[in-house]
Amino acid sequence: MDNGIIKWIADEEVLQDFMVDLPVILLLLIVALAVVLLSKGADWLIDGVVDLAERTGLPKIVIGATVVSLGTTLPEAFVSVMAAFLGNPGLALGNGVGSIIADTGLIFGLTCVLVAVPVNRYILNRTGWVQVGAASLLVGIAVFALINAADGDDPVLGRSVGLFFLVLLGVYLYITYRWAKQGGDLGHNDEVTTAEPMALPTAWSMIVGGLVLIVAGARVLVPAASEIATRAGVPEDVIAATLVAFGTSLPELMTAIAAIRKGHPEITVGNIVGADVLNVLFVIGAAAVAAPLAIPDNFYFFHFPAMMIILISFRVFISRADKTFQRWQGAWLLGVYAVYVTLQYTLNVGGAA
Amino acid sequence: MKVLLGTDGSETAAAAVRFIAGFPFPAGTEIRIVSVIWDVLLEHEIAALSTEQWGVFQETESGTRGEVEDLLASESVTLQQGGWTVTTEVRSGHAAAEIVAAAEEYEADLIVVGSHGLTGFKRFLLGSVSNQVLQSAQSSVLIVRKAEEECNGRNPEPPAREGHPWRFLLCYDGSEPSDKAVDFCTQLDLDEAASIEALTVLPMVRLFRQDIRQELNWVWQQKKEAEKTELEAAADRLRQHGANVTTTLVEAGDVSHAILEAGDEFDADLIVLGHKGKGAIERFLMGSVTPRIAHHACISVLAIR
Known part of the structure; x- marks a missing residue:
């Protein structure tokens, strides 16, 4: 075979070389178009999820934590597997860890500040543990690898760890479904729907079509916006810390915005919790299966602690929440995220790349 | 031989x-x-x-x-x-x-x-x-x-050897097959006018502009320095056998494309590279460099095993 599958789906060379030659006006047009794609896709996705929830009786938060999260973590998974194959494990690992921090700190923080996000205790108490658990497991295995690494060698997440994560991913999806069946109706505030929900196939095609638009939109938006920023004289490290670091989390952000606009913030909660779990089990798992991931030093003293602070805060907020998350809780998460990004560049610890 | x-x-x-x-x-x-x-x-x-x-x-x-x-x-x-x-x-x-x-x-x-x-x-x-x-x-x-x-307006077959010294593009990535490629070149009976360009291509993830992040990262910079040192060591091995060697290190999203471009730029007669056997999954996902080069190159290609 001459070309790998990844080459066919993700030949960035063509896309980026094309953009380098375009005038700014056209680039702005591309950005605008990408934003339209993203928000249209997010709208479809949310509509599909809401209908699917009504049809099947599964809570929206669960669909958010499984189907939606699988879709929105695809860019991270793609980048990470590719990076692992190309012999850049730092980038593979950084994408997973960085996305957890951005999703929970920035996107969920922002959502909490903007709207009152309802807490489905039955589901969240459980999936919340999985969320912290998956990340703790990652850190635990990483520390174990550090202790056992021979002198001078980088600690490594091996193929077997990756495989183990992928098996856990299957278990996670199954168990979430079981929990949803058992406890879905508790705390699930039934909304009165006037319109007849659409047929299941239609709901599914809205979800899949929406995800395709979102992922495609993000893929075009990031290089176009970076190109504009570069021409406007924005320093590369600022672009890297903001736009690029955030690029693979764009699907989660757009989904969150659409969910808030349409009045279903619980989909966002589900999506963030699910995305965090999947970033460990799916993204890092798949990348480690592709090629063993060496763990750079800066993960131990910077990225892992930042991730754990954000996730543990989130977990504490769940257990204290009454009916909704509080604004100050969102502000705290946002604050931690801001400090993380600032420190990363002022101390020059190296990005999560 | x-x-x-x-x-x-x-x-x-x-x-x-x-x-x-x-x-x-x-x-x-x-x-x-x-x-x-x-x-x-x-x-x-x-x-x-x-x-x-x-x-x-x-x-x-x-x-x-x-x-x-x-x-x-x-x-x-x-x-x-x-x-x-x-x-x-x-x-x-x-x-x-x-x-x-x-x-x-x-x-x-x-x-x-x-x-x-x-x-x-x-x-x-x-x-x-x-x-x-x-x-x-x-x-x-x-x-x-x-x-x-005819290939991109170039004539792929080197003309008569008199007055046209050999120009080889040697792709080096520190792997065992690429070390063998260096060994192969050291065995050759190259004359003084012949020249070899030793090339290392560092693959970068360009998807979602991750290359910008990578470029700024010290882990990546360290890796780049290490690769540079290895490339120079390989070049020195060739020089000991009297070859004229230049070295180039490039970062690219598409390794094959970068090699072909370097071949054009150097006006090489031959691309020499180590042929790596890849696993089935990796070949399926990423493709394999050597067959792609062999397919798309305008010039002759030597795959060393």
Whole structure:
């Protein structure tokens, strides 16, 4: 075979070389178009999820934590597997860890500040543990690898760890479904729907079509916006810390915005919790299966602690929440995220790349 | 060194003969030319032939065999003029499989085949012999392109060697096969005017502009420095054997593309690279560099195993 599958789906060379030659006006047009794609896709996705929830009786938060999260973590998974194959494990690992921090700190923080996000205790108490658990497991295995690494060698997440994560991913999806069946109706505030929900196939095609638009939109938006920023004289490290670091989390952000606009913030909660779990089990798992991931030093003293602070805060907020998350809780998460990004560049610890 | 040349009387095969006649193989190199006649009939089909049909069949076969032997004789002369010891062999069967089998029997270090340049649909249906040899051979494989094949306005076949020194692009990535590629070049009998560009391509993830992040990261910078040092060490090994060596390190999202571009820029006659066996999943997802280079290059490609 001459070309790998990844080459066919993700030949960035063509896309980026094309953009380098375009005038700014056209680039702005591309950005605008990408934003339209993203928000249209997010709208479809949310509509599909809401209908699917009504049809099947599964809570929206669960669909958010499984189907939606699988879709929105695809860019991270793609980048990470590719990076692992190309012999850049730092980038593979950084994408997973960085996305957890951005999703929970920035996107969920922002959502909490903007709207009152309802807490489905039955589901969240459980999936919340999985969320912290998956990340703790990652850190635990990483520390174990550090202790056992021979002198001078980088600690490594091996193929077997990756495989183990992928098996856990299957278990996670199954168990979430079981929990949803058992406890879905508790705390699930039934909304009165006037319109007849659409047929299941239609709901599914809205979800899949929406995800395709979102992922495609993000893929075009990031290089176009970076190109504009570069021409406007924005320093590369600022672009890297903001736009690029955030690029693979764009699907989660757009989904969150659409969910808030349409009045279903619980989909966002589900999506963030699910995305965090999947970033460990799916993204890092798949990348480690592709090629063993060496763990750079800066993960131990910077990225892992930042991730754990954000996730543990989130977990504490769940257990204290009454009916909704509080604004100050969102502000705290946002604050931690801001400090993380600032420190990363002022101390020059190296990005999560 | 033992070299096995697969020939079929085509123009590309003739180009391969010219190419290796002037190639700076080490002194004492032996070349065997092999031509494969396609088995038109299977054994049970032969058994079913009438006496008359059998006569026609044998006549045709011996005619073909005679033509092939003439061809091998004339190609031997060209190679002997190049100063090499030459033997010939005629085999019958499937071209690529027989070439590979002949190479194993001969214990060849290198198989040389012409690139047929089948295009589009034909290539899709038949596959190319050179590609099949490249994939299944145990030894190194040199795929020669012929001069008439117009390619980006370049003439891929190096002109007569007088006054045109060899220019090799050597792809190095620190792997075992690429170390072997360096070893291969150190064995060659290169003259003073010949030059080698040693190239390392660092693959970058360009998806979602992750390359910007990577570029700023000190882990990546460290890796880059390490690769640079390794490349220089490889270049020094070549220099000890008297070659003119320059080094280049580039970062690219697409390794094959970067190698082809570097080949054009250096105006190389030959791309030398180590052929890595990749796992099935990785090949499926990422593709393999060597076959892509062999497919798309305008110039000859030498894959070292």
